[in-house]
Amino acid sequence: MRKVISLVTICCLVMLGGAVAFGGGAQEEVEIDPDEVAGTITFGGWSAGDEAVEAILDDFQEEYPDVEVELEMTATEEHHDRLLTSLAADAGAPDVAMIEAEYIGAFRDRPGFVNLLEEPYNAGRFEDDFVDYKWEHAQSVDGEQMIGLPWDIGPLSLFYRRDVFEDAGLPSEPDEVYELLSDPDGFLEVAREVSIEDERWAVGDAADIFYGRWSNRDFYNEDLSFRFDSEESVELIELGKQLREEGLDAQVDAFGPEWTSMLDDGRIAMVHSGSWLGGFLKTWIAEGTEGKWGVIEPPLFDATNWGGSFLTIPEQSENKAEAWAFIEYALTNVEPQNTMFEAVDYYPALIPAWDDPLYDEPDPFFAGQRTRQLWAEIAEGTEPTMVTPMDAETEDILMEHVGTGIAEGRDARAILDDAMEEILEATAAERDAMKARLGLD
Numbered sequence: 001m002r003k004v005i006s007l008v009t010i011c012c013l014v015m016l017g018g019a020v021a022f023g024g025g026a027q028e029e030v031e032i033d034p035d036e037v038a039g040t041i042t043f044g045g046w047s048a049g050d051e052a053v054e055a056i057l058d059d060f061q062e063e064y065p066d067v068e069v070e071l072e073m074t075a076t077e078e079h080h081d082r083l084l085t086s087l088a089a090d091a092g093a094p095d096v097a098m099i100e101a102e103y104i105g106a107f108r109d110r111p112g113f114v115n116l117l118e119e120p121y122n123a124g125r126f127e128d129d130f131v132d133y134k135w136e137h138a139q140s141v142d143g144e145q146m147i148g149l150p151w152d153i154g155p156l157s158l159f160y161r162r163d164v165f166e167d168a169g170l171p172s173e174p175d176e177v178y179e180l181l182s183d184p185d186g187f188l189e190v191a192r193e194v195s196i197e198d199e200r201w202a203v204g205d206a207a208d209i210f211y212g213r214w215s216n217r218d219f220y221n222e223d224l225s226f227r228f229d230s231e232e233s234v235e236l237i238e239l240g241k242q243l244r245e246e247g248l249d250a251q252v253d254a255f256g257p258e259w260t261s262m263l264d265d266g267r268i269a270m271v272h273s274g275s276w277l278g279g280f281l282k283t284w285i286a287e288g289t290e291g292k293w294g295v296i297e298p299p300l301f302d303a304t305n306w307g308g309s310f311l312t313i314p315e316q317s318e319n320k321a322e323a324w325a326f327i328e329y330a331l332t333n334v335e336p337q338n339t340m341f342e343a344v345d346y347y348p349a350l351i352p353a354w355d356d357p358l359y360d361e362p363d364p365f366f367a368g369q370r371t372r373q374l375w376a377e378i379a380e381g382t383e384p385t386m387v388t389p390m391d392a393e394t395e396d397i398l399m400e401h402v403g404t405g406i407a408e409g410r411d412a413r414a415i416l417d418d419a420m421e422e423i424l425e426a427t428a429a430e431r432d433a434m435k436a437r438l439g440l441d
Helices: 003-016 049-063 076-089 101-107 123-129 132-138 162-167 174-180 184-194 208-213 231-245 257-264 277-285 320-332 334-344 351-355 371-380 391-408 412-426 428-438
Strands: 039-046 067-074 096-100 148-155 157-161 270-273 293-296 305-312
Touching: 039 049, 039 076, 039 320, 049 067, 049 320, 049 334, 067 076, 067 320, 076 096, 096 101, 096 320, 101 132, 101 305, 101 391, 132 148, 132 305, 148 320, 148 371, 157 162, 157 277, 157 371, 162 293, 174 184, 174 293, 184 231, 208 231, 208 270, 208 391, 231 391, 231 412, 257 277, 293 371, 305 320, 320 334, 334 351, 391 412, 412 428
Parallel strands: 039 067, 039 096
Antiparallel strands: 096 305, 148 305, 157 270, 157 293
C-alpha cells in the first residue's frame, strides 16, 4: 500500500524481532548545563514548523547564545520517510525531529530515540502541564519509554460560513448554529437549506463527517477491539449517504485546489477540521474572507482531536544537550508556546499557555468570536485514547471503504463489517505484536 503503510510495517518488524537493523543500544549519559551548551543543531520537520521555530529563535538565543538552529524542512510524508531511513542507517537524522500524530504510534515503541523519561531529561516532571491525551501517545505501551514531548494539538471543530447561513435565511451565531446541527436530522435539514444545486454545497465530501469523528485515529480499545464498530458510526455513514443521494456534497478532495477555492468563495458552507485550519484560512486558503466565518464544537459527536505533533531527539544525535535545551525551552514555557501559536496557529499542548490573556481576545477573522477559548474547552473535553502501530493502515482501509460505500449507496453496517474484515487481515502481524506487548491472549 502507500508509503505510510510500509513505515508501519517496518516498525512492527522491529517490534517482532525481524531482520531490520536499527542503530541505538544503551543510551549515552548526557549532562546538560544551560551555561555550557554550545553548537549547531538541526531541526527536521515540515512546512509551518519552520515559521513557528523562526518566531522564537531570537528569544531562544538570548537564553542560549551559543546554540544555533538550522532548519531541514520537507513535506510531511517525505520527512517521516527520511527519518525512518536515517534511523535504519544510524546516520543522517536531525538533532530535533518532529513527528506528526498520525505516525507516533509507529515510532513510540521502537529503538532509535532518546528516552526523555530518563536522566538528565526527566521529562516526567512536566506531565501535569500537558494534555493527557497527547502526553500518553508518546509513551511506549509499557510506559518505560517516552520518545517526545507534545508540541501542539488540533481540537476538532466545525468551521462554517456565516454569510452562507445568512444568505439561506438561517441564524449564523455559533450557539444557534450548534443547536441547528446537533442531531443528524437537523444537520441534514441545514445542509438542504444552504445548498444550491450545481452552485453551492453543504460539505466538501459526504464522508467528511465520519472522517471528522475518527480524525484522532483512535480506532482501538485497550483490548484491540474496534472503537468505530458502533451505532454512532452507522448513523454518521447513513447521514453521509443521504447527503450524497441528495447532491448536498461537492464531491471534492479535502485540501485539493478545487476544495480550497470553494472554501474561499463560499461554495462549501461547512467543514470539520482541527483548530489549525483557522491559520490556513487566514493565510493561504481564504485570506480575504475576514468576518465571514464561525466555529463551533462538533455538533454530532463528543469532543475529539485532529492532528498535532511531537518533538523528539534521535539517539544518533551528537548534540543531545543542545537539542534538549531547545525542546525544553520551546515546549515547556508559556511565552514561546504562545509566540509559535500566534505565528502559525499551532494550538499548544501545554495547558498553562491557555491562561494567557491572548486566549480571551476576540478574533476578527471569525467575526469577533473567542475561538481560542472554544478550543481550550474542546481540548479539556477530549478523553485519552490508545494509539497503535496499526493506526495509519487502519485509517486508509476504513476511509476507503466508507468513501466507496457511500458512493455506491451500500448498507452502512455492511461497509463497517467489510472494512473490519480487511483491516484484521492486513494488520495481522502488527496486531499479534501489539497483543504480545499488551499481554493479551
